[in-house]
Amino acid sequence: MTPALPRTLIHTSAALLTTLSLAATLSTGLAERGVALAFGALVALGELTRWTGAERIREAAPVGAAGALSYALLGENAGRPTAHGAAQVVCVVLAASLAGCVPHLARGQGPTYDDLARRVLTVGFAAACFQPLYNRGLFDGWVGPAYALLLVALLVLTALCDAVLAAALARSRTGWPFGPLLRDELRAMPGVGSAVCATGAVIALAVAVAGLWALPVFSVPLLLTQVAVRRYAAVRATYRQTIASLARATEIAGYTPAGHARRVAALSRAVGRDLGLPEPELAVLEYAALMHDIGQLSLVDPVPAGATAGLPAAEQRRIALLGGAVVRQTGVNPQVAEIVERQADPCAEQPLAARIVRVVNAYEEKAQGAGPGGPLTALEELRLATAGEYAPEVVEALARVLSRDCLTLPVGG
Numbered sequence: 001m002t003p004a005l006p007r008t009l010i011h012t013s014a015a016l017l018t019t020l021s022l023a024a025t026l027s028t029g030l031a032e033r034g035v036a037l038a039f040g041a042l043v044a045l046g047e048l049t050r051w052t053g054a055e056r057i058r059e060a061a062p063v064g065a066a067g068a069l070s071y072a073l074l075g076e077n078a079g080r081p082t083a084h085g086a087a088q089v090v091c092v093v094l095a096a097s098l099a100g101c102v103p104h105l106a107r108g109q110g111p112t113y114d115d116l117a118r119r120v121l122t123v124g125f126a127a128a129c130f131q132p133l134y135n136r137g138l139f140d141g142w143v144g145p146a147y148a149l150l151l152v153a154l155l156v157l158t159a160l161c162d163a164v165l166a167a168a169l170a171r172s173r174t175g176w177p178f179g180p181l182l183r184d185e186l187r188a189m190p191g192v193g194s195a196v197c198a199t200g201a202v203i204a205l206a207v208a209v210a211g212l213w214a215l216p217v218f219s220v221p222l223l224l225t226q227v228a229v230r231r232y233a234a235v236r237a238t239y240r241q242t243i244a245s246l247a248r249a250t251e252i253a254g255y256t257p258a259g260h261a262r263r264v265a266a267l268s269r270a271v272g273r274d275l276g277l278p279e280p281e282l283a284v285l286e287y288a289a290l291m292h293d294i295g296q297l298s299l300v301d302p303v304p305a306g307a308t309a310g311l312p313a314a315e316q317r318r319i320a321l322l323g324g325a326v327v328r329q330t331g332v333n334p335q336v337a338e339i340v341e342r343q344a345d346p347c348a349e350q351p352l353a354a355r356i357v358r359v360v361n362a363y364e365e366k367a368q369g370a371g372p373g374g375p376l377t378a379l380e381e382l383r384l385a386t387a388g389e390y391a392p393e394v395v396e397a398l399a400r401v402l403s404r405d406c407l408t409l410p411v412g413g
Contacts, residue, residue: 004172005172006168006169006171006172007114007168007169007172007173008172010114010117010118010121010165010168010169011113011114011117013117013121014116014117014120014121017090017120017121017124018090018091018094018120020087021086021087021088021090021091021124022087022091024085024087024088025087025088025091030088031082031083031084031085031088032077032082032083032084034212035074035077035082035084035212036084036088036092038212038215039067039068039070039071039074039092039096039215040092040093040095040096040099041096042063042064042067042096042215042219043064043067043068043071043092043093043096043097043100044064044096044097044099044100045063045064045067045100045219046061046062046063046064046065046066046067046100047061047064047096047097047099047100047101047104047111048100048101048103049061049063049223049226050064050100050101050104050111051226051229051230051233060111060115061100061111062192062195062196062199062222062225062226062229063219063222063223063226064096064097064100064119065119065196065200066195066196066197066199066200066203066219066222067200067203067215067219068089068093068097068119068122068123068200069122069123069126069155069158069196069197069200069201069204070199070200070201070203070204070207071089071092071093071123072086072089072093072123072126072127072130072131073126073127073130073151073154073155073200073201073204074204074207074208075130075134075139075204075208076207076208077207077208077211077212078207078208078209078210078211078212079208079209083135084131085127085131085132085135086124086127086128086130086131086132089123089124089127089131090120090123090124090127093119093120093123094116094119094120097111097116097119098116114169114173117165117169118162118165118166118169121161121165122158122161122162122165125157125158125161126154126155126158129154129157129158130154147205148201148205151201151204151205152197152201155197155200155201156197158197159189159193159197162193163182163185163186163189164182164185166181166185167181167182167184167185175404176270176273176274176404177273177274177276179276180273180274180275180276180277181273183276183278184278184279187278187279188279192225192226192229195222195225196222199218199219199221199222202218203215203218203219206218240286240287243287243290243291243332244261244262244290246290246291246294246330247261247262247265247290247291247293247294248261249294249297250293250294250296250297253297253302254302255293255296255297255299255302255303256293256296257368260293260364260368261289261290261291261292261293262290263364264289264290264292264357264360264361264364265286265287265289265290267360267363267364267398267401268285268286268288268289268356268357268360269282269285269286269289270401271356271359271360271394271397271398271401272285272352272353272356274397274400274401275352275356275393275394275397277352277353281353284333284335284336284339284353285339285353285356285357287332287333287336288335288336288339288340288343288353288354288357289356289357289360289361291323291326291327291332291336291340292323292339292340292343292357292361293308293323293361294323294326294327294340295319295320295321295322295323295324295325295326295340296308296319296323297326298319298322298326299319307365307368308361308365309361309362309365309366310365313344316344317344317345319344320340320341320342320343320344320345321341323340323341324337324338324340324341325337327340338351338354339351339353339354339357340357342354343357343358343361344358346388347388347389347390347391350391352391352394355390355391355394356394356397358390358391358394359382359390359391359394359395359398360398362378362382362390363375363378363379363382363398366378366381366382375402379395379398379399379402382395382398383395383399
């Protein structure tokens, strides 16, 4: 299966579901317009407050997602059974999402087709699992805790469906393996994803008892959570920029070529993802790769072209230990300092992240300025040296990443 095929299938399925839902809604008319307008306004508000920062987070519009899920699982309104079906849920959610993202689209920061397709298919799945059965009266005997557990179970299934869609779309965009991407999505679910599902269930239950007044009351906590997530994302972005600035010190001082740390960091992250590292470990790996050469600032005479891979092992370890000492003084995560320190250790004694940094750094140094055949020659040199110097599994992962052409990194530029 080609990487682009899942994306095409998801977009086609979302378009088909939208077309069928629109046709069904137009043929029967909009049921309970007040309820549809209220939930549509909540979804639109969620899209208006969508996260549009440079750092991509799993759920950029949690309020909108919670409102959409609660409408999909809405059975009663103030004690009166509702009559909207799954087709109307899809139409209202899509129309509200498009209306809410207009200001973002005007600034070129709106949701992508992937985001809209995910929203349509996820909400359509939840509504299709609940609305037809509810309208047939199959849930009439479910009351109290049993009904709440039913909604939670449906939301868990919906969250799993969304995780699969997100991983498949990421696979199509990046070409990275589906398994690690899906594991990252599943690991991220207990965070904002659990808050979205819990809020969706609470809103659906609250509206069933108190009516539409429950919408603003129970959406405020999630809105505050979204503000906190934005601040956290801003802090992470600032943190990464600080590390990147520190890493550029070796370039400014003339110890390493321009862009070397950035290229090593990007390629190390791709190799780590190929090897199945979770997102937190990928972040640590990226920071360590950015700062892997910072120990060269302690040298009196710069290493030619900053190429440490060809130095004696003792000198490599000395530079690595100096770099780790510098990193520890910056207040960065101690794990980053440990990886920097151990990148020159014997291969068998290194943690996986240190092995990755060592291999990728050596590849970048060998391929730098070597002409069109440089990358292939550098990779072959690493393979021939895998007996004790470089980890074979990391070298093969690097080869897979390069063969997929996931990154367009200009070597030596």
